[in-house]
Amino acid sequence: xxxxxxxxxxxxxxxxxxxxxxxxxxxxxxxxxxxxxxxxxxxxxxxxxxxxxxxxxxxxxxxxxxxxxxxxxxxxxxxxxxxxxxxxxxxxxxxxxxxxxxxxxxxxxxxxxxxxxxxxxxxxxxxxxxxxxxxxxxxxxxxxxxxxxxxxxxxxxxxxxxxxxxxxxxxxxxxxxxxxxxxxxxxxxxxxxxxxxxxxxxxxxxxxxxxxxxxxxxxxxxxxxxxxxxxxxxxxxxxxxxxxxxxxxxxxxxxxxxxxxxxxxxxxxxxxxxxxxxxxxxxxxxxxxxxxxxxxxxxxxxxxxxxxxxxxxxxxxxxxxxxxxxxxxxxxxxxxxxxxxxxxxxxxxxxxxxxxxxxxxxxxxxxxxxxxxxxxxxxxxxxxxxxxxxxxxxxxxxxxxxxxxxxxxxxxxxxxxxxxxxxxxxxxxxx
Numbered sequence: 001x002x003x004x005x006x007x008x009x010x011x012x013x014x015x016x017x018x019x020x021x022x023x024x025x026x027x028x029x030x031x032x033x034x035x036x037x038x039x040x041x042x043x044x045x046x047x048x049x050x051x052x053x054x055x056x057x058x059x060x061x062x063x064x065x066x067x068x069x070x071x072x073x074x075x076x077x078x079x080x081x082x083x084x085x086x087x088x089x090x091x092x093x094x095x096x097x098x099x100x101x102x103x104x105x106x107x108x109x110x111x112x113x114x115x116x117x118x119x120x121x122x123x124x125x126x127x128x129x130x131x132x133x134x135x136x137x138x139x140x141x142x143x144x145x146x147x148x149x150x151x152x153x154x155x156x157x158x159x160x161x162x163x164x165x166x167x168x169x170x171x172x173x174x175x176x177x178x179x180x181x182x183x184x185x186x187x188x189x190x191x192x193x194x195x196x197x198x199x200x201x202x203x204x205x206x207x208x209x210x211x212x213x214x215x216x217x218x219x220x221x222x223x224x225x226x227x228x229x230x231x232x233x234x235x236x237x238x239x240x241x242x243x244x245x246x247x248x249x250x251x252x253x254x255x256x257x258x259x260x261x262x263x264x265x266x267x268x269x270x271x272x273x274x275x276x277x278x279x280x281x282x283x284x285x286x287x288x289x290x291x292x293x294x295x296x297x298x299x300x301x302x303x304x305x306x307x308x309x310x311x312x313x314x315x316x317x318x319x320x321x322x323x324x325x326x327x328x329x330x331x332x333x334x335x336x337x338x339x340x341x342x343x344x345x346x347x348x349x350x351x352x353x354x355x356x357x358x359x360x361x362x363x364x365x366x367x368x369x370x371x372x373x374x375x376x377x378x379x380x381x382x383x384x385x386x387x388x389x390x391x392x393x394x395x396x397x398x399x400x401x402x403x404x405x406x407x408x409x410x411x412x413x414x415x416x417x418x419x420x421x422x423x424x425x426x427x428x429x430x431x
Contacts, residue, residue, distance in 0.1 A: 026262055027231045032238055033254055036245045037274040044246040045278065048078040066102035069095045070110060077117065082246060084281035086316045093117045108134035108144055115147055122319045124154045124350055142168055146175050153186065156352035174203045174212065178219070185223070188385035194223045214243045218250050225253070226419050230261050248279040252287070260421045265291050282311040282321060294422050305332065322346050326358040330365040339365070353384035361392045369399040387416040391424060394431050406431055 052075035059068040076092035079085065096114040103110055111134040118127035128151045134144040145167050152161035165183055170176045181196035197220045204212035221236035234257055240250040251271060259268035269291055272284060289304035305328070312321045322342050329339035343358035356379035363372035376396050380389060394409035410431040417425040 027234055028254065028258055028262065030267070033241065033251070033271075036241045036251065037271060039245055040277075042082065042246050042278045044244060045079065045082045048075055048082055051075040052079060066099050069099040069102070070113060073099070073113060073117075077120075080120075082279070084248070084279045086314060089117065089120055090316050093121070105130075105133055106137060108137045108139045111137070112143060112147055115151070119147075119151065119154070122322070122349075124151055127151050128155065146179065149179055153182070154352075155350045156355070171199075172203075174200050174207075177203070178216070181219075181223075186385075190223065190227055194220070194227060197223055210243050214240050214247065217243070218247070218253065221250070221253055225257070226416075228415075228418065230257060230418065233257065246278065248275050248281075251275050252284070255287070256421075259291055259294075260418050263422060265295050280311075282308050282317070283324065285311065286324060290421060290423055319345065319349060323354065323358065326362065330362045334365070336362060336366050351379075353380045354386060354389055356380055357384075357389045357392055360396060364392070364396050364399060369396065372396045373400045373402075387413060387420050388424075390416075391420065391428060394428075398431055 052072065055068050055071040055075060059065060059072065062068070073092040073095035076088045076095060080088035080092065093114070096110065096117055100107075100110050100114055105111060111130050115127040115130045115134070118124070118130065128148075131144055131148050131151060135141065135148065137144075145164050149161050149164035149168065152158075152164060161183070165179060168176050168179070177196050177200035181193045181200065184190075184196060185193035197216065201213075201216040201220055204216045217236045217240040221233045221240070224230070224236065225233035234254065237250040237253040237257075240247050244250075252275060255268045255271040255275075258264045258271065269288065272288055272291075276284060285304045285308035289301045289308065292298070292300035292304060308324075308328075312325065322345060326339045326342040326346070329335040329342065339362040340359070343355070343362050346355040346358055349355075356375055360372045360375040360380060363369075363375065373396055376393050380393055384390075390409050391413055394406045394413065397403075397406035397409065410428060413420070413428045413431075414425075417428070420428070
């Protein structure tokens with residue numbers, strides 16, 4: 001045997017082993033983010049706890065000082081953002097209702113704080129009512145108008161949202177730019193959404209306000225991901241974590257890149273499990289369930305779905321997880337009456353294309369393809385650019401024999417596979 005033949009098997013083995021450990025798609029590096037995962041102390045939670053305790057003690061000593069209630073609510077809201085514990089959000093609502101009662105709903109700052117709380121709870125109609133009072137009061141009118149844009153957009157009242165966007169127009173204003181970015185994204189103009197968010201980010205960096213910077217970093221990271229700029233998305237999630245090592249949202253964003261782009265399910269789960277040590281939110285179980293399905297680990301998928309349903313059984317969540325619940329009832333549990341009821345609730349609460357999509361999707365799973373098509377064509381088609389909704393629309397088109405329309409959406413969806421994930425990518429290819 002000559003030397004070449006003698007060493008050829010060894011060379012091939014080394015090449016094979018190397019290929020197993022090298023993914024050409026890898027852009028993440030464990031060393032970049034491990035420090036943030038291994039931290040056992042949640043300093044953000046600790047600071048919020050200290051703030052909450054401080055103002056509660058102050059109020060106990062001086063019960064007549066109702067402005068302390070707003071400080072307490074702010075700390076409670078921070079605790080919710082840091083821990084995901086719904087109790088803090090509900091407690092913040094109670095504190096804000098009290099302070100507004102003390103002021104007879106005449107101070108717009110307190111009204112806007114209550115409206116922000118309602119928005120977090122998906123109580124958009126209640127938020128609108130409160131903000132209209134703030135607008136009537138007139139103090140810091142621009143602040144109220146900015147939030148009215150937010151709520152009208154959430155409610156699907158596009159004309160009113162557009163009116164308020166015009167009222168707050170100021171291309172040098174951070175708050176206007178982030179709303180113009182959101183509006184552009186809603187219109188399906190991702191390039192403009194990115195441009196305006198980049199302008200807002202420049203303002204936040206110039207101001208050197210950590211909270212603004214962190215918020216814009218995670219939002220621009222989302223946009224970059226949707227636009228296929230995965231490496232830039234990753235870099236900005238890291239920038240957000242450098243400002244706040246406890247930012248669960250940024251960690252989740254990195255986990256999604258590791259899972260959806262790099263197809264490293266085990267590492268994505270490791271990241272998610274580290275988040276769960278300090279942060280609890282039901283939707284994390286859904287992501288773990290999806291990853292388990294991708295791994296064909298259907299036992300783990302069922303365990304995570306059960307954990308999700310147990311979590312959202314807490315009535316304090318109200319309507320916050322209606323979208324997820326409707327889809328799960330239709331797709332996974334075949335509880336179609338319950339799915340239909342939730343879809344109708346969402347339409348009553350906020351008649352957006354996404355709400356009507358839930359109704360059409362439920363009819364699709366009931367085998368009522370004609371009704372699904374009628375609803376989708378009237379209320380969904382050409383009214384939203386959200387990839388998951390377009391996937392539902394493509395399936396409905398195909399079920400009704402509208403194959404060219406389904407194929408056209410399929411081509412569009414194949415460009416959004418990072419955003420939709422590997423499990424849905426497999427389903428898209430079957431359309």
